[in-house]
Amino acid sequence: MREAAFVRQNKDKWSRFEKALQNNTIISPQELSALYLEVTDHLSYARTFYPKSNTYKYLNTLASKAHQKIYKTKRESSNRILKFYTSEFPREFYNYRKQLLLAFLVFTLFTAVGTFSAASDGAFVRSILGDGYVNMTLENIENKDPMAVYKEMGEMDMFLGITINNIRVALIAFVLGIFFGLGTIFLVMQNAVMLGSFQYFFYEKGLLWESIRTIWIHGTIEISVIIIAACAGLVVGKGILFPGTYTRMTSFVRGIKSGLKIVVSTIPFFITAGFLEGFVTRHTEMPDWLAIMIISISLAAILFYYVFYPHYLNNKPTNDQSSHQFSERT
Structure with a gap:
């Protein structure tokens, strides 16, 4: 330039x-x-x-x-940590809404691909989920407890195992962004296809609602935050591909820092999802209204923190703007 x-x-x-x-x-x-x-x-x-x-x-x-x-x-x-979560990060995350939208659209598209593939090919579900999982679930269905898989481990063991695994997936989604964002897209594709085929499998068995009201108790936050972690990887990829006025190395470093902040922001949500999966999802006897309430609150929390709150902070008048507006009115 x-x-x-x-x-x-x-x-x-x-x-x-x-x-x-x-x-x-x-x-x-x-x-x-x-x-x-x-x-x-x-x-x-x-x-x-x-x-x-x-x-x-x-x-x-x-x-x-x-x-x-x-x-x-x-x-x-x-109160540096509190300030990061309540002000610094949400204000900055507003700049990455395009990457968030892209991650969401890619995930939605490949979820549909997974659903269509499972409906078109009877062997597809086994190729994606594995024979072991499919056979175990079929056995649970025969035993009138299709969601028994969530009751096999102890609460604390499942909580810790799921939380650590989810954070690991988020970090991988972030790190794969160094491959120009394509590695992140591939990981999103894998998870989305698995989700689509997984849900179709239960639909085919006449258990779609049973799966939704059980799995999405923890899955609402878990899936949402995987998409947000994918956003972090896309931020890294954008930093490499589109440096703007910066040198490519400077832009890359900025992308890494920004992406890492996004991943750090997801940790409380992953802990919450792990807690729900370890301690709450296993109670498949809970009434539908309670399951719906948990799912709704989880979705509202994600939308508020990653969509509405950043928009609010970035459109709230600063002191300087407020003074200017006051002067104009007077």
Whole structure:
């Protein structure tokens, strides 16, 4: 990119950041931190492509002032983890809504593929789920307890085993993003096809509702968060494929950091899903209304935290915007 185009594209951000450092503009701490990261990335880019230019000198001076003002006097909050989950991460996750939508659409598409394949080929379910699982489930159906698989392990053992496995899958989905996002897409495809064939298997046996009201007690969060982990992998892939104004390495590192934050955000949800599968799903005798309530609350929690809350935070007026709006009204 030519230096003039680089300056035109980013000068408004630099000016806003410089005014904020001079206390001429009031902006939120989150925006200030985001602008600082952008300025340092732009400095790295300018150092590579325009090392002797005035642009590089200006950005170097601006970054030095920012470092002195922000980090030398910064006190780490005692509730750092709480702040991450309630403010920092949801605000940032709003930027990845396209990757989240893509992960959701891919998962939905291949779930339909798995369902159609199972309906078209009687051997498909066994090839996907394995003979051992299919035979065990058929035996459970004959014994009038089709969901007995969730009662075989002890509660705590199942809780720990499922939670650890789900976190492992999420990390794999994230790491596979280094293959330009294609590795993540492949993992999503595998899980989605398995889900589609799994649900069709119970539909074919006349047990679709029994499977839904049991499996989705924990599966609502489990499947949703696998899609969110896939979003993390796609963020990594985007960082490699579309570096924008950054160097490809800088963009890749940014993608890794952002993707890792997404994975970390899923841990409480995976723990919740593991708890539900270990301690709640096994109670297949529970009334339908209770199962529906648990599923509904789980879905609402996922939609709120990963869709509605990030949108709310990013569309809430900042102090500066509020003051401006007040001035216009008065």
